[in-house]
Structure formats: structure tokens, C-alpha cells
């Protein structure tokens with residue numbers, strides 16, 4: 742990041758706000774949040790339609806659940822192998838009538854322990870990012886993940902895991918009806934847009950997810966390791982703030 746840009750970010754209060762005192766060792770409990778563009782996609786762009794026997798009936802059942810039923814269903818879910826090593830399923834947290842829904846990858850060690858998304862180092866950064874545009878976890882914001890159970894060793898969720906879990910996210914979106922969805926990182930963007938996505942090319946654009954505007958930005962865990970991209974993330978946050986404050990259509 743150039744000195745001038747640093748200066749601007751400091752002036753708008755972003756530098757200190759975003760600086761974490763100690764960088765966590767990479768992989769220490771945080772989901773990996775792969776590099777957005779330079780690595781081959783860890784998952785096929787379009788997860789195959791949920792073809793397992795009973796998958797349609799299961800998706801139909803989830804599509805009419807209320808919040809307590811969703812919490813119960815995810816806690817008991819055995820639709821993919823991620824259930825085997827979870828301490829608990831992590832459904833989501835926040836305002837049930839949010840302006841913005843943020844969707845990450847999947848719970849890490851801290852989230853698995855606490856049952857809440859984004860409570861580790863990446864979560865601290867996400868909170869700072871929200872604060873920088875006048876939002877907060879639980880105030881105008883709901884936070885969820887593409888998968889509700891922690892992938893082992895914090896690896897990126899696999900396509901079939903995201904496919905198995907998607908009915909829950911879909912129902913969350915239907916219940917929340919956010920004004921805007923923000924995909925944090927490539928797996929979330931790909932599952933929500935059902936297409937191959939390169940973050941570098943997709944950020945700054947407004948997509949559509951079932952009639953709801955959707956934007957894509959870097960995953961906070963990626964930003965922790967790639968500080969220069971924070972300036973781009975700030976541009977994304979400005980777009981998020983603008984779209985979130987537009988009156989509902």
C-alpha cells in the first residue's frame with residue numbers, strides 16, 4: 742500500500758481500526774480462506790445438484806422451517822461428513838431483519854467451540870470492517886457461513902458439503918430477506934452465484950441472488966495475510982455501505 746494511501750486510510754480512521762495487535766500464526770484455528778484468484782478453485786464452480794436419495798425431500802422440509810426448527814435441524818444434521826467432528830453446528834448470528842447478510846466459509850476452531858460465526862481473529866477483523874461503515878454484528882447485520890460445521894483442519898469446504906448445507910443457507914436468506922448479501926471469499930461467492938468466481942474480477946460488481954443484490958469481497962482471514970488488499974476491501978465496504986443504505990425495493 743502506498744504511503745499516500747496509508748495516510749488517507751489513517752485519516753479516515755481505518756488504519757488503527759483495522760490493525761490487529763498480533764497477527765495469528767496462519768492456520769491456527771482460522772479457516773484457511775484461500776487466496777482469492779491465484780489458486781485453482783478448491784471446489785467445482787457449480788456443485789452438482791443434491792442428488793443423494795432423499796435430498797429433494799430434505800431440502801423441501803428445510804425450506805419451510807422457522808428459526809428454532811433450523812437450529813434444531815442443523816444441530817442434529819448428518820447430511821455430510823462434517824458432522825462427524827463438530828462440537829456443535831454454527832447456524833449464524835445477528836439481526837433477524839438485517840440490512841446486510843455476510844456469508845463466510847465455515848466455522849473454525851473458535852466458532853466450533855463457541856457456536857457463533859466469526860469469533861476468532863478473522864471475526865475481530867470482520868467486526869472492525871463492519872464498524873468502519875457503521876454496522877455491527879446484531880445491528881443491521883446477520884452473519885452466516887456456507888457450511889454450518891467445522892471442516893477438519895480448517896480446510897475449505899468441499900463442493901458436496903456446501904451442496905448438502907445449502908438448503909439451510911437458502912432458508913436463512915428467505916427468512917432474513919436482507920437488502921444486500923455479501924459473499925466473503927470465493928467459496929461463498931461460488932455457492933451463492935452458482936458459478937465460477939474470481940474475487941479480483943467480481944469485486945465492485947453487483948450480482949443478483951434470487952432478486953437480492955449480492956456483492957463479493959475478500960474473506961477477512963485472507964486479508965489478515967494480505968494486508969495490501971485491505972485498501973481494496975475498503976472500496977468494497979464503501980459499496981456495501983452505499984447499497985445497504987438504499988431504500989428497500
Ligand code: URA
Nearest residue numbers: 845846847848858859
Ligand atoms: N471464517 C469463516 O468463514 N467463518 C467463520 O465463522 C469464521 C471464520
